[in-house]
Amino acid sequence: xxxxxSIREEIKAKRPFKVLVAxxxxxxxxxxxxxxxxxxxxxxxEVVYTGIRQTPEQVVMSAIQEDVDVIGISILxxxxxxxVKKLMEKLKEIxxxxxxxxxxxxxxxxxxxxxxxxxVREVFLxxxxxxxxxxxxxxxxxxxxxxxxxxx
Amino acid sequence: MxxxxxxxxxxxxxEAYEKYEKELVPEWLRKLPERMEEFNTLSWIPVKRxxxxxxxxxxxxxxxLGFPGEYPFTRGIHATMYRARLWTMRMFSGFGGPEETxxxxxxxxxxxxxxxxxxxxxxxxxxxxxxxxxxxxxVGIVGVSVPTIVDMDIIFRNIDxxxxxxxxxxxxxxxxxxSFYVAVAESKGVPRHKIGGTTQNDPLKExxxxxxxxxxxxxxxxxxxxxxxxxxxxIPKWNPISISGYHIREAGSTAVQxxxxxxxxxxxxxxxxxxxxxxxxxxxxxxSFFWDSHINFFEEIAKFRAARRMWAKIMRDWFGAKxxxxxxxxxxxxxxxxxxxxxxxWINIVRTAIEALAAVLGGTQSLHTNSFxxxxxxxxxxxxxxxxxxxxxxxxxxxxxxxxxxxxxxxFVEWLTDEIEERxxxxxxxxERMGGMLEAVKKGFPQREIAEASYRFQQEVDAGKRVIVGVxxxxxxxxxxxxxxxxxxxxxxxxEERQKQRVKRIRSERDRAKWNTALENxxxxxxxxxxxxxxxxxAVKAKATIGExxxxxxxxxxxxxxxxxx
Numbered sequence: 198x199x200x201x202x203s204i205r206e207e208i209k210a211k212r213p214f215k216v217l218v219a220x221x222x223x224x225x226x227x228x229x230x231x232x233x234x235x236x237x238x239x240x241x242x243e244v245v246y247t248g249i250r251q252t253p254e255q256v257v258m259s260a261i262q263e264d265v266d267v268i269g270i271s272i273l274x275x276x277x278x279x280x281v282k283k284l285m286e287k288l289k290e291i292x293x294x295x296x297x298x299x300x301x302x303x304x305x306x307x308x309x310x311x312x313x314x315x316x317v318r319e320v321f322l323x324x325x326x327x328x329x330x331x332x333x334x335x336x337x338x339x340x341x342x343x344x345x346x347x348x349x
Numbered sequence: 350m351x352x353x354x355x356x357x358x359x360x361x362x363x364e365a366y367e368k369y370e371k372e373l374v375p376e377w378l379r380k381l382p383e384r385m386e387e388f389n390t391l392s393w394i395p396v397k398r399x400x401x402x403x404x405x406x407x408x409x410x411x412x413x414l415g416f417p418g419e420y421p422f423t424r425g426i427h428a429t430m431y432r433a434r435l436w437t438m439r440m441f442s443g444f445g446g447p448e449e450t451x452x453x454x455x456x457x458x459x460x461x462x463x464x465x466x467x468x469x470x471x472x473x474x475x476x477x478x479x480x481x482x483x484x485x486x487x488v489g490i491v492g493v494s495v496p497t498i499v500d501m502d503i504i505f506r507n508i509d510x511x512x513x514x515x516x517x518x519x520x521x522x523x524x525x526x527x528s529f530y531v532a533v534a535e536s537k538g539v540p541r542h543k544i545g546g547t548t549q550n551d552p553l554k555e556x557x558x559x560x561x562x563x564x565x566x567x568x569x570x571x572x573x574x575x576x577x578x579x580x581x582x583x584i585p586k587w588n589p590i591s592i593s594g595y596h597i598r599e600a601g602s603t604a605v606q607x608x609x610x611x612x613x614x615x616x617x618x619x620x621x622x623x624x625x626x627x628x629x630x631x632x633x634x635x636x637s638f639f640w641d642s643h644i645n646f647f648e649e650i651a652k653f654r655a656a657r658r659m660w661a662k663i664m665r666d667w668f669g670a671k672x673x674x675x676x677x678x679x680x681x682x683x684x685x686x687x688x689x690x691x692x693x694x695w696i697n698i699v700r701t702a703i704e705a706l707a708a709v710l711g712g713t714q715s716l717h718t719n720s721f722x723x724x725x726x727x728x729x730x731x732x733x734x735x736x737x738x739x740x741x742x743x744x745x746x747x748x749x750x751x752x753x754x755x756x757x758x759x760x761f762v763e764w765l766t767d768e769i770e771e772r773x774x775x776x777x778x779x780x781e782r783m784g785g786m787l788e789a790v791k792k793g794f795p796q797r798e799i800a801e802a803s804y805r806f807q808q809e810v811d812a813g814k815r816v817i818v819g820v821x822x823x824x825x826x827x828x829x830x831x832x833x834x835x836x837x838x839x840x841x842x843x844x845e846e847r848q849k850q851r852v853k854r855i856r857s858e859r860d861r862a863k864w865n866t867a868l869e870n871x872x873x874x875x876x877x878x879x880x881x882x883x884x885x886x887x888a889v890k891a892k893a894t895i896g897e898x899x900x901x902x903x904x905x906x907x908x909x910x911x912x913x914x915x
Contacts, residue, residue, distance in 0.1 A: 218915075223471045223487055225560025228601045228687070231800050231915040232807045248913030249560050252483070274471055275726060279486025305725040306831050322691035323724045324820040327811045 214338035215243040217265040219256045221284060224274035225249055229301060233269060236327040237334065253284040261293055266338035272302040278311060285315045295344070297337040301325065351409055354402045362402055374398065390648040391806070392603035394768055400760035408763060413658070417753045420665065421658040423766070424754035425712045426677040431750035435463075437715040438740045439516060439681065443468035443493035444727045444837065445844045446851075447503035450493040453730070454508060460734055461741060465546075466516040466717060467504070468492035468727070469526070474561040476522035476899030479848035488845035491727060492518075496852045496895045501529035502536070511539040515546035516591070516681065516715075521563035523550040524576050524882055525898050528889040531584065547588035547637060547681070550576050553614040553786055554593050557795045558600035560911070563899060566791060568906035572881060574621050579882035581632050588637040590618065591681060597795070598641035599687045601803020604652045605769055607641060609776030610786070610795045612659055616777070617786040619668055629668045633675035642708040643685040644700055650756050651765035653711025656680070659770055681715040682708035689724050693819035693830050697721035702739045709743050710756050716740055722834050729837040793914055800915060852894055859892035867891040868901050875905040 218234040220227055227249055234246045245263045247256065260268050272280060281300055288294045300312060301321035309320045319333045352359075388396045397404075415421060418428030427433070440457050442465075443450045454465055469492040472484035478496045479488045488494050495501055510533070519526045527548050534544050552569035555562040562569060573590065580589035594611035602610065615636065622632050640656070642649050660678040664670040684704035689697045698721045705718050718736040720728030728736070744750060756762040783789045790796075809815040816822045868891075871884040881902070888898050 223475055223483055224491070225562075226599075227560055228599070228803050232601070232804050234915040235800070235804045236807070244915075246913045246915050248911050250483075274487055275490040276471075276486040303724055303726070305836055306828060307836075324690040324692050324817070326821070327807060 213241055213243045214267070214335065214342075215245070215263060215265045216267045216269055216334060216338070217245050217247065217256070217260050217263060218269045218271070219247040219251050219259065220249040220272070221251050221253065221256055221270050221280045222272055222274050222276050223250050224272065224276075226273035226302075227271070229273070230269075230271035233271070233301070233327070233330060236331060237269075240331045240335075242334070242338075253280060253287045256284055257287045257291060257293065260288075260296055261291065265296060266341050267334050268296055268298045269334065270298060270300045272300065272304075275303065277302060277304055278308060281312055281317060282315055285317070295341060297341055299330075299333060299337065301330070351411075352406055353408055353410055354406060359402060359406055366401055366403060369399075390604070390765075391643060391645040392605040392648060392769070392772070393805075394605075394648070394765070394772070400764050402760060404760055404764040405767070408767075413763075413767075414757060420673075420676060421661045422677065423654050423658045424757050426657065426679060426714075430712065430753040431709075431744075432753070435744050435750065436709065436713050437464035437514070438462050438737060438744075439464035439466045439715045439717055440733060440737055441466045441468050441516075441518065441683065441717045442733070443470075444491075445489040445839050445841075446494055446848055447500040449489075449839060449844070451504050451506050451508075453733075454504070456730055457733065457737065458508070458513075460737055462737060464514050464516065464715060465508075467495075467518065469517075469519055470494045471561075472496075473522065473526075473895060474519065476525065476563055476895050478852050478894050478896030479845060480852060481896055486841075486845070488848050489839075489841060494844070494848045495526065495529065496848065497855050497892060498529045498532055498889050499851065499855055499892075500848075501526075501533045505533055505537075510534045510537055511543045513545075514586075516549075517546065518549045520549055520552060520555050520559070520561055521569060521572070522895055522899055523548045524572060524885040525889065525895050527576060527580070527587075528882070528886040531886065532890050541584050542586060544584045545586040547591050548576065548580075549591045549593060549639070551590055551593045551614065551639075553617060553790055554596050554611070556790045556909075556911070557597055557610060557614075558602075558799065559593075559596035562909050562911075563903065564906040565909040566787060569909070570617075570621060570787060571878075572902070572906075574618070574625065575880045575882050577618075577622060577632060577635070578625060578627065579880055581627075581635055585635075588635055588679075590635075591637050591639045592618065593639040595639050595641045595683055597799065598643065598685065600799050601687075601806065602799040603802050604643065604645070604648050605772045606776065606795070606798055606802060608652050608656055608659075608769065609773040609780075611638065611640075612656070612663070612773065613777050613780045613786040613789070615660065616663060616667070619664075620785065623668070629664070629670045630672045630675050633664055633668075633670050634672060634677070638678055638680035640680055640682045640708075640713075641685050642682050642704040642711070642713075644688045644704060646703060646707050647756075647762055647765055648769070649704070649707040650711045651762055651769050653680075653682075653708070653713065654754070654757075654762075654766045655770040655773065657712070658766075659773065679714050681717070682711070682713040683717040684708070684719045686719055686723060689719060689721070690817060690820055691724040691831060693825060694721050694724060694834050695830060696819060697724070698735060698739070701736060702743075705739055706743055706747075706749065709749060710754075712754060722836060725834065726836050729835055731835060793912070796914055855892055856894070864888075864891045864893055868893055868897060871898065872901045872905060875902055
């Protein structure tokens, strides 16, 4: 490893965990996404919030451009299976499926299993506490950096 | 000012109050401290141990309350209220295609619903067709898909459109959906003066909270005003706007913010309409409102009472309205969707009942009660029926409807009504200083205030300072309850395909020349700044789809993209 590269990686390892909070699909319910974005920021994360009406392609592009550690998806339109499936396919296609994805919103229990089978790491239902969500995101971000060998 | 109480009795009460606070209470506190350091409402209004005549000692009954049906309408807009006519039981409904929704409406009518309310799917809400790539996977999920006049016709099969009123929760494409409705009613021979219902058509709260905006703020407001102007002259029984606090509240605002921002929206619309040269008494009687009823019981009741008093004052004193009806704040209420939890879902039935009771004690004209399964999906028939029955129990069993404004005169409720009003006026003053709500929205002011309040609330829930049963107290690890909820099942993919095929067929079968002319005329009218309503009506009759009509208007007005503030 060249010294420049190791310096780069050291800097990368020290920077705060970065999370993309995205509203996938066309529903406008953004209270939860905004509260989560703010809570993550207050907990020391670097947060990128996309705003509403994002396509899977847009979310993947933002995640890559921003080099995030975790993708947090908020959907309250009931179209989570459809959109998340596409998102996971796009991530895989582009080779970014190492970025852990968590999903929150109005999601029936029966859909949790299918979402997890697609590769979603955590699903949060209405009433999930900020603490639970922050801890899960922190754990997933740490895991990702550890895998990259960048986190000591 | 004439107080309800004489000086002598106030003096005696003051002495006794002091003794109570300084002697009796400390004695009790030594034995048993109070459960919390401070008690406050969902708007963080501190609530005292007890309220007495001292808290409303300057209250002038005639000025603050008066009688129902009389200014300032605090106690109700109608002189006889529920003794003569109950509120309209109007269940927000719609899913799948028009066929499924028609069946659901007939089901609810059969079980005693007294007004209709259509929930549209997301593609319809933002004005795109079911075969638009953005609509993929979203058709028919949160509401019914209505891309054409044909779909509206199917929804109203076997329903007498001259006998029911229909609320449509629709905003940017409101001119399109209203035109579908009017055209279908006309085709069934319903005369225009018998067409009744409501279009939500409240563009400002789209930017503040609901986020199904399409056009930028200025043209969005212009289109909404077009609809109002056209309606009052062509379909006089229609409520062309429902100025909505509901979505503001659901986006995380406090009750005070909901009240203040909604009234400020109303003020902006009145100004816009009078600027068009309309007489205030010509349109004001057709303005209607829409509130949330949340779980902090007395705060909600006080909010409804304060809202009526404020609006009457604004219409009379600011805008010089003369007709009594112009001063009425008529409103629909929905119980708080945001208060429903996934955990132990059955108990949502209880939350909804309490919230519905507050709406009734607050004097609502129309009510929707949420179903307990809504944290997961649009309601099943089973859950929707329980929600409707909840209203029927309040109406027919509890006796709360037998006398008007039964909370009136409660020291606490009167004090809280004044307090909420006072706090709301302060917000309205700030918004006025910004140049009104359109300017405030463009500056992101209400958006930031709401984001602040919703974050603060969530932090208090996390810290256990705000109790939500089943969420941060009396928590059960077992998810069995959730698994037992019988969710509405429908084949979304099949419905999406059906809706796509139907819209394609309609496009291929229509008279192309007539369709083309109608859309060209619409575009020309929009770019000239004319009222677009007659042209939209012509376009829907020529079988133009919602996506085509909105597409034509987007070409003229542009599209709004929100800066992502959190």
